[in-house]
Structure formats: C-alpha cells, structure tokens
Amino acid sequence: MNERIERIPALKAEGEKRTSRGKRVLLWLVFAIVVSIIVVLFFRSSLSKYSEIQVIGTSYLSQDEVKQVLDVKTGDSFFFPKASELKARVAKLEPLQSVSISKKFPGVLRITVSEYPEVAVQLSADGKVFSVLANGLILPLREGKLPDKPILSGWEPKDPNLIALCRILSSLPPYMLSDLSEIHPDPSTAYADRITLFTRSRFEIVTTIGKLPDKISYLSDIVQNREPGKVVMLEADTYLPYSAENANNETQEADNIKEKDSTQ
Known part of the structure; x- marks a missing residue:
C-alpha cells in the first residue's frame, strides 16, 4: 500500500514537465512570429531603403553618369545588391582608376571614385582641344580649364x-x-x-x-x-x-x- 502511494507524485511530476515544455514551445513560437512581423515591417519601412546616394571624386564624369551605371536610386533596397556588385558596375567606366563603395546605415550609399590623371592634351583637325588621361582615353576638355x-x-x-x-x-x-x-x-x-x-x-x-x-x-x-x-x-x-x-x-x-x- 505504501509503495503505491509513493508512485503517484512521480506521475504528477512528469505531467508538470510536459506542461512546462509545452509553454516553452509556445513562447518560442510567439517570439518567432513577433520577430517575423518586425522583420517584415522593417523591410517595408524607409529604414531599409536608400535615402541618399553620394558620388565623390568625379571630374570628367558627371555624378549622373555614375548613378546611371550604378542602376540604383533612392527608395531601392539598402541591402541588395551587395556593395561588391555595385563596385563592379561602376568600375566599368573608362575614366575611373579606382572606386570604393560604402553603405552607412540608415540609408546612405557613398561612391568614392578616383579618375586617371590627365597627362596631355590633343588638338583635333578642327582646332578643338581634348584631354588625354593616363590610360590613353581622350575626353573633351573641361570647360574653362587649359592644363x-x-x-x-x-x-x-x-x-x-x-x-x-x-x-x-x-x-x-x-x-x-x-x-x-x-x-x-x-x-x-x-x-x-x-x-x-x-x-x-x-x-x-x-x-x-x-x-x-x-x-x-x-x-x-x-x-x-x-x-x-x-x-x-x-x-x-x-x-x-x-x-x-x-x-x-x-x-x-x-x-x-x-x-x-x-x-x-
């Protein structure tokens, strides 16, 4: 009789463990749902988008030319494409010797470029003056500047x-x-x-x-x-x-x- 009475609490303790495990699962489920909602709301908010695109260091190129080949604009996703892909796009511009891309949260994309130096000028048959860069690229002379x-x-x-x-x-x-x-x-x-x-x-x-x-x-x-x-x-x-x-x-x-x- 005494042995049967001692076994009852053991069954009761196992039931408590199951209840406690179920609560933890429920809490994790609620937490995952809340996090998912926050993530969705974040990616739909302005915090996850470009609010400003800065182009620094251009001389022969215009900022618009760099932004055009960059192919992103304010309001686009801050996280995609990656900085390495954006750098590869801009690096195709012939006057550029180097380019670096940085993202500053929230929403700032900065493109810093270095163009090939000017080493000479060239005269066309009709008397127009062109700049010649270190990579041999010939470009129209910048207005008001005779190097x-x-x-x-x-x-x-x-x-x-x-x-x-x-x-x-x-x-x-x-x-x-x-x-x-x-x-x-x-x-x-x-x-x-x-x-x-x-x-x-x-x-x-x-x-x-x-x-x-x-x-x-x-x-x-x-x-x-x-x-x-x-x-x-x-x-x-x-x-x-x-x-x-x-x-x-x-x-x-x-x-x-x-x-x-x-x-x-």
Whole structure:
C-alpha cells in the first residue's frame, strides 16, 4: 500500500514537465512570429531603403553618369545588391582608376571614385582641344580649364603606342611633365615606337617609348643642368647644345664661302 502511494507524485511530476515544455514551445513560437512581423515591417519601412546616394571624386564624369551605371536610386533596397556588385558596375567606366563603395546605415550609399590623371592634351583637325588621361582615353576638355600639359600631335586614337606613352607620362615627375610642350610620333625602320619631344626649356629629345622609362633620370639631369640643345636617347645617349651646333654651322658656312671664293 505504501509503495503505491509513493508512485503517484512521480506521475504528477512528469505531467508538470510536459506542461512546462509545452509553454516553452509556445513562447518560442510567439517570439518567432513577433520577430517575423518586425522583420517584415522593417523591410517595408524607409529604414531599409536608400535615402541618399553620394558620388565623390568625379571630374570628367558627371555624378549622373555614375548613378546611371550604378542602376540604383533612392527608395531601392539598402541591402541588395551587395556593395561588391555595385563596385563592379561602376568600375566599368573608362575614366575611373579606382572606386570604393560604402553603405552607412540608415540609408546612405557613398561612391568614392578616383579618375586617371590627365597627362596631355590633343588638338583635333578642327582646332578643338581634348584631354588625354593616363590610360590613353581622350575626353573633351573641361570647360574653362587649359592644363599645363604637353600637346600630342600626329597620333591616332587607340594607338597602342599612344596608350603606352600616356602610362609613362603619368609616372614622370610633375616638373618634367609640365616642361614638356609637344610630343609626336617619329617612327623609323629600326624603332617603330620612336618619338620626338620638345620642352618649354627649349630641348629637343629623340627617344623611343620603350626606352623612355629607363632614360628619365638622364634626361632630368640634362634638362635641369645643361643649356638647351638636342638629346638623343637610343642605343647610346648623346647631347649637343644648340650653341655648339650653331658654331659648327657657322664654321661650315665659312668653309663653303672660302671654297666658293677659291673657285672663282
């Protein structure tokens, strides 16, 4: 009899456990429903959408051009597409050297771009002036701005040599780039990429696009420390000041006059 009385509380305790487990399940279910409602309300609210789109760093491109290729607008989802996908879209714009995308909650999308630097200008046949960027891209000159950059003449657009030249120009020291006044192609049988450069300090330089990067230090030394003259930087480097060239010409003219007089 005593044993039966002792077993009754055990059955009662198991029933309490089942009731307690059922309450916990119900609470988790209510919690999940509440969270789902909050999530739905959040994604339908303005907090989950772009309220502002900022474009920073454009010069040749307009903000509208960047936003157009970005293909998002205020009111679109803040979370989709991902920043990496948006970056890939903007990076297709040719003037851009780099781009970064950041999202600042709530609702701010910031696009920071860096365009290729301007290294030269180019004149068209009808006298229009264009900017040439470090990647060889030719764009209309920004209104009201005439850059202190060399003029490229005689070049064809998309010429591989022009593109290579522009990349080299972007690596020149600023003082040297600003001293260059004109660059034109001067190909020969031996050097298909030969060029002639003229400086504002009155130097004439003959070299090739391929050799120019290795000759920059030599050229810099001459331009800064020698009197104006002609510099040839091919297999061998030579420098002849105009004063010596003029003296040689005068001597030659004098010899020609003497020879002419002696034959009369």
